[in-house]
Amino acid sequence: MALEDKKRIESLDPRISRAHLSGGNHEDMTGLLHFQTYEVFHQNKRGAQHKHVGIVHAPNSDMALLYAKEQYARREQTANIWVAPSSCISATEYADDDIFTTTPEKLYRNPATYKVMDRIQAFKERGMTPSDEV
Amino acid sequence: MYGNAYIDPNEKFSSEEETPELLAAFQARIDAGDKIEPQDWMPAMYRKQLIRMIEQHAHSEIIGSLPEGTWITRAPGFRRKLALMAKVQDEVGHAQLLYSAAETLGKSREDMMNDLITGKSKYSNIFNYPALTWADSAVIAWLVDAGAIVNQLANSKGSYGPYCRALERICYEESFHLKYGHDNVVHLATGTKKQREMVQAAMTRWWTPLMHFFGPSDKASVHSDTLMRWKVKMASNDAMRQQFMDMYIPKIWDLGLTLPDPLLKKNTETGLWDYTEPDWEEFKRVINGDGPCNAERLAVRRMAEENGRWVARAINNEEAEHVRPFA
Amino acid sequence: MNNIDALKELLYKMADDQLIIGHRNSEWNGLGPILEEDIAFSSMAQDKMGQSEHLYNLLNQLGEADADTVAFTRNAPQFHCSHLVELPIGGYDFSLIRHFLFDFAEYLRFEALKTSAYQPLAQVAKKFFGEVKYHTMHANTWVYQLGHGNEESNGKMQESLNFAWDYALGMFEPGPAEEMLINENIFIGEEALQAKWLEVVIPLLEKSNLVIPEKSSWAPIYGGRTGNHTAHLQPLLSEMTEVYSIDPSADW
Ligand SMILES: [Fe+2]
Ligand SMILES: [Fe+2]
Ligand SMILES: [Fe+2]
Numbered sequence: 001m002a003l004e005d006k007k008r009i010e011s012l013d014p015r016i017s018r019a020h021l022s023g024g025n026h027e028d029m030t031g032l033l034h035f036q037t038y039e040v041f042h043q044n045k046r047g048a049q050h051k052h053v054g055i056v057h058a059p060n061s062d063m064a065l066l067y068a069k070e071q072y073a074r075r076e077q078t079a080n081i082w083v084a085p086s087s088c089i090s091a092t093e094y095a096d097d098d099i100f101t102t103t104p105e106k107l108y109r110n111p112a113t114y115k116v117m118d119r120i121q122a123f124k125e126r127g128m129t130p131s132d133e134v
Numbered sequence: 135m136y137g138n139a140y141i142d143p144n145e146k147f148s149s150e151e152e153t154p155e156l157l158a159a160f161q162a163r164i165d166a167g168d169k170i171e172p173q174d175w176m177p178a179m180y181r182k183q184l185i186r187m188i189e190q191h192a193h194s195e196i197i198g199s200l201p202e203g204t205w206i207t208r209a210p211g212f213r214r215k216l217a218l219m220a221k222v223q224d225e226v227g228h229a230q231l232l233y234s235a236a237e238t239l240g241k242s243r244e245d246m247m248n249d250l251i252t253g254k255s256k257y258s259n260i261f262n263y264p265a266l267t268w269a270d271s272a273v274i275a276w277l278v279d280a281g282a283i284v285n286q287l288a289n290s291k292g293s294y295g296p297y298c299r300a301l302e303r304i305c306y307e308e309s310f311h312l313k314y315g316h317d318n319v320v321h322l323a324t325g326t327k328k329q330r331e332m333v334q335a336a337m338t339r340w341w342t343p344l345m346h347f348f349g350p351s352d353k354a355s356v357h358s359d360t361l362m363r364w365k366v367k368m369a370s371n372d373a374m375r376q377q378f379m380d381m382y383i384p385k386i387w388d389l390g391l392t393l394p395d396p397l398l399k400k401n402t403e404t405g406l407w408d409y410t411e412p413d414w415e416e417f418k419r420v421i422n423g424d425g426p427c428n429a430e431r432l433a434v435r436r437m438a439e440e441n442g443r444w445v446a447r448a449i450n451n452e453e454a455e456h457v458r459p460f461a
Numbered sequence: 462m463n464n465i466d467a468l469k470e471l472l473y474k475m476a477d478d479q480l481i482i483g484h485r486n487s488e489w490n491g492l493g494p495i496l497e498e499d500i501a502f503s504s505m506a507q508d509k510m511g512q513s514e515h516l517y518n519l520l521n522q523l524g525e526a527d528a529d530t531v532a533f534t535r536n537a538p539q540f541h542c543s544h545l546v547e548l549p550i551g552g553y554d555f556s557l558i559r560h561f562l563f564d565f566a567e568y569l570r571f572e573a574l575k576t577s578a579y580q581p582l583a584q585v586a587k588k589f590f591g592e593v594k595y596h597t598m599h600a601n602t603w604v605y606q607l608g609h610g611n612e613e614s615n616g617k618m619q620e621s622l623n624f625a626w627d628y629a630l631g632m633f634e635p636g637p638a639e640e641m642l643i644n645e646n647i648f649i650g651e652e653a654l655q656a657k658w659l660e661v662v663i664p665l666l667e668k669s670n671l672v673i674p675e676k677s678s679w680a681p682i683y684g685g686r687t688g689n690h691t692a693h694l695q696p697l698l699s700e701m702t703e704v705y706s707i708d709p710s711a712d713w
Binding site: 007011012013015016019022023024025026027028029031033034035037052056057060063086087089091095 | 450
């Protein structure tokens with residue numbers, strides 16, 4: 001009995017006092033359920049792209065959407081949200097990121113590398129003569 | 135192919151093939167300022183330390199919502215009531231973000247929660263002290279969150295991608311907490327005699343826990359050197375404490391409030407604050423479970439989980455495929 | 462009773478309902494089941510509190526004291542809230558059922574008020590309609606899932622519904638000037654609102670695998686609108702105003 005009393009929690013928080021808790025229990029909490037995770041994609045306005053912002057734990061997509069709204073859109077301007085189970089996402093491996101290494105070097109894909117004005121200018125300056133007749 | 139399954143909590147993180155080449159490449163990536171992502175190879179010690187650190191940070195958020203929660207049903211006036219609710223909500227949100235970041239490393243939220251409730255894992259010591267009056271909740275919101283910001287801003291420049299991303303969002307929200315807390319303290323300090331007395335008493339009560347907040351001086355060790363090199367630990371406890379004192383002591387004094395340390399002053403020669411070492415024995419006692427509110431904090435979290443159990447059981451989808459979150 | 466008094470009566474009962482249920486639901490802050498749910502439930506409690514503040518501001522424009530004074534200095538007999546919102550939070554089953562029953566009523570009330578002849582109220586109804594809509598989505602998703610969850614959850618929800626039902630009917634206690642509000646196109650009246658509400662919630666509850674109490678047994682619990690409250694309200698108010706009343710003239 002005395003031990004029980006000692007473990008009784010006297011809280012300053014009225015919500016906790018109402019719950020009449022005891023302390024000192026260090027047992028494992030067995031059977032904590034683990035929901036699957038959903039990846040959350042947020043669109044701030046119509047016309048913008050959805051961006052990955054994080055995850056929520058939820059038992060199904062309806063709940064995931066309800067939660068995504070409050071965890072990822074309670075401050076931000078928002079037009080739309082997607083959720084997808086993490087298990088449905090496929091990704092490349094960082095270990096293979098060398099497959100991307102030459103990507104930035106492929107200048108022929110870059111519009112800014114096409115500079116014809118110099119050439120036209122030179123052509124005009126030499127009286128528009130064919131190059132093999134200069 | 136990397137497996138994306140959760141790590142079995144009973145399995146020790148293997149230190150498989152930590153060859154000098156792999157370690158060097160890992161270090162080079164960090165030195166180059168690159169972030170480490172969950173799917174990357176990483177030393178077992180790096181994974182273990184990060185899980186421990188992010189998990190403790192997450193616990194500190196969820197437990198940290200309790201001292202201020204003490205006043206949630208009693209906040210005076212709409213403005214304070216709404217802001218306090220929003221702040222406590224943010225702290226729960228921070229826990230959610232941080233548990234998620236830790237999960238990318240392979241430990242499930244439930245395993246972390248269990249380790250919290252059973253006392254196997256720690257959280258910030260400061261939340262084991264009670265918020266005796268409304269003014270305590272104001273001092274917490276201002277100065278505990280200020281301390282957290284110093285710590286979190288440092289950590290947000292660390293090497294682990296998901297942790298940095300979570301911290302970026304968290305730091306943004308913390309700045310609301312800080313402003314709210316400061317506003318609250320300023321109102322009390324510039325208010326009636328009674329309000330001033332309340333806030334002065336709270337300030338006096340919280341000074342020692344605040345000095346404890348960043349932990350004792352770090353002892354130099356190979357271990358902590360490695361963590362610094364891996365950008366897991368970003369600043370020394372003393373450096374963070376000094377930064378905190380530099381930023382906030384003048385603001386506290388500015389309100390005509392006093393702090394219970396006669397030695398407190400900025401040393402013009404060293405550029406550092408002189409102070410009386412807080413009682414580190416008390417710190418150790420409290421962190422090991424013998425503080426004024428340790429038992430309550432854990433019992434409350436246990437209650438929340440227990441209350442939620444039938445709910446979770448009812449809506450759980452047993453067929454769901456469980457993988458670690460990606461980011 | 463003139464127009465203004467009738468309007469004030471309507472605003473007071475709405476604002477008091479929202480304040481008290483917002484306060485009750487805030488008791489879950491940081492203690493809720495499932496972190497994500499904790500966050501969502503807190504947002505909705507904040508919404509309710511914010512809405513009540515807006516309605517007190519409308520009352521302020523009609524000559525009543527400011528929102529803080531009105532909310533934090535009255536005693537139970539001066540409150541116009543229904544008994545439903547005063548009840549302690551109970552388990553999550555009761556809190557969710559109350560949230561469902563209350564928020565669908567509020568949703569329909571706001572929908573009707575969007576076209577109110579009293580413009581300031583119509584504006585508030587339009588402004589907060591989206592918030593209340595989310596609340597009903599949240600409430601309905603939960604009630605559906607727990608109704609269908611397992612025997613335990615269905616049993617708890619059914620028990621809470623049985624307990625809450627007559628209190629919920631009490632939300633529609635007619636005021637002293639229903640006719641006037643209706644004739645002036647300020648509000649459709651409690652009777653019409655209750656009819657709409659029954660039309661909406663009964664099929665949703667049935668879809669959620671829950672049984673509506675036998676109609677012959679319905680006994681609406683009135684009294685709240687005229688200041689006769691349950692024993693739960695005064696302790697709630699004393700707690701809510703504990704700090705404020707240290708010095709109501711101070712700037713907190
Ligand atoms: Fe936080
Ligand atoms: Fe905090
Ligand atoms: Fe914070």
